[in-house]
Amino acid sequence: xSLSKKNKFFITLLVLFSSIGIVIYTYTMRxxxxxxxxxxxxxxxxxxxxxxxxxxxxEWQDKIVVVSGEVTNKDDKGVMLSSKIYCQLKQTxxxxxxxxxxxxxxxxRIIGYDDLLEELKLDQCIIQ
Amino acid sequence: MKKVVLVLILMASYxxxxxxxxxxxxxxxxxxxxxxxxxxxxxNKSTTAIINVTSGExxxxxxxxxxxxxxxxxxxxxxxxxxxxSTYPKATFKGLISxxxxxDISSSKKQxxxxxxxxxxxxxxxxxxxxxxxxxxxxxxMEASFSVQPEDFNIKIPRIVSxxxxxxxxxxxxxxxxxxx
Numbered sequence: 001x002s003l004s005k006k007n008k009f010f011i012t013l014l015v016l017f018s019s020i021g022i023v024i025y026t027y028t029m030r031x032x033x034x035x036x037x038x039x040x041x042x043x044x045x046x047x048x049x050x051x052x053x054x055x056x057x058x059e060w061q062d063k064i065v066v067v068s069g070e071v072t073n074k075d076d077k078g079v080m081l082s083s084k085i086y087c088q089l090k091q092t093x094x095x096x097x098x099x100x101x102x103x104x105x106x107x108x109r110i111i112g113y114d115d116l117l118e119e120l121k122l123d124q125c126i127i128q
Numbered sequence: 129m130k131k132v133v134l135v136l137i138l139m140a141s142y143x144x145x146x147x148x149x150x151x152x153x154x155x156x157x158x159x160x161x162x163x164x165x166x167x168x169x170x171x172n173k174s175t176t177a178i179i180n181v182t183s184g185e186x187x188x189x190x191x192x193x194x195x196x197x198x199x200x201x202x203x204x205x206x207x208x209x210x211x212x213x214s215t216y217p218k219a220t221f222k223g224l225i226s227x228x229x230x231x232d233i234s235s236s237k238k239q240x241x242x243x244x245x246x247x248x249x250x251x252x253x254x255x256x257x258x259x260x261x262x263x264x265x266x267x268x269x270m271e272a273s274f275s276v277q278p279e280d281f282n283i284k285i286p287r288i289v290s291x292x293x294x295x296x297x298x299x300x301x302x303x304x305x306x307x308x309x
Contacts, residue, residue: 061213
């Protein structure tokens with residue numbers, strides 16, 4: 001069975017438009033990039049990070065950092081690094097792997113400097 | 129020397145009187161969805177809040193960029209076009225819970241009147257709502273909701289999307305406070 005020229009044309013058109021539609025839909029409805037796949041903007045210790053960003057925290061909003069330090073406190077959502085950086089974990093189940101006063105390294109996103117509690121806040125943290 | 133002693137006494141008395149509860153990971157959610165369209169809603173799971181349970185004062189702070197959406201593009205538009213979160217990174221609330229008394233809080237919910245000022249995009253708005261409090265495993269739980277309108281904070285919604293975003297935005301809070309030692 002062979003298709004007529006006209007039918008072939010319509011089928012090609014249909015395939016073309018539906019694929020364009022699918023591309024547009026997947027682009028507009030895509031989920032936010034996960035922390036694992038984001039580019040790192042800074043690697044270093046908690047004290048180094050604070051020293052660099054403290055006077056201009058606004059510019060560091062949404063930046064991805066890998067920060068290391070001593071775990072000085074722990075609650076059911078995250079950990080405190082070097083008493084100055086609060087890191088909210090992406091998966092709270094990871095907390096079992098972290099012990100107080102251990103040195104750890106976390107990848108996370110800076111969300112800002114919290115002036116109520118006077119600490120830097122990170123979220124979506126994952127253990128490196 | 130006298131001054132130092134005085135300061136120390138003041139600090140000691142202050143810390144013993146002012147009992148505070150705080151959270152760093154409070155949930156603040158907003159919904160501006162219109163039926164039949166893609167839901168416009170996001171949750172901020174990193175809200176900081178402090179309650180002084182002696183006076184009933186409450187202060188909270190959240191970062192606009194920490195609102196997580198299901199759709200990346202929506203999150204981008206929210207930050208860049210509507211909230212301008214690079215210019216106004218924070219939203220804050222300062223208020224008072226009328227007649228709050230920590231000893232009245234039990235495992236069943238108790239409602240109090242919450243009054244205060246919400247600051248978003250540098251614009252202040254008075255909020256009055258009911259907040260319910262209860263306790264669970266030594267934590268103080270607070271729930272409240274209120275609604276605002278984009279115009280309250282000079283947020284302009286372009287006509288092309290205005291029928292997909294609700295005119296009234298519902299904000300709900302669920303915070304689990306722990307005692308500050």
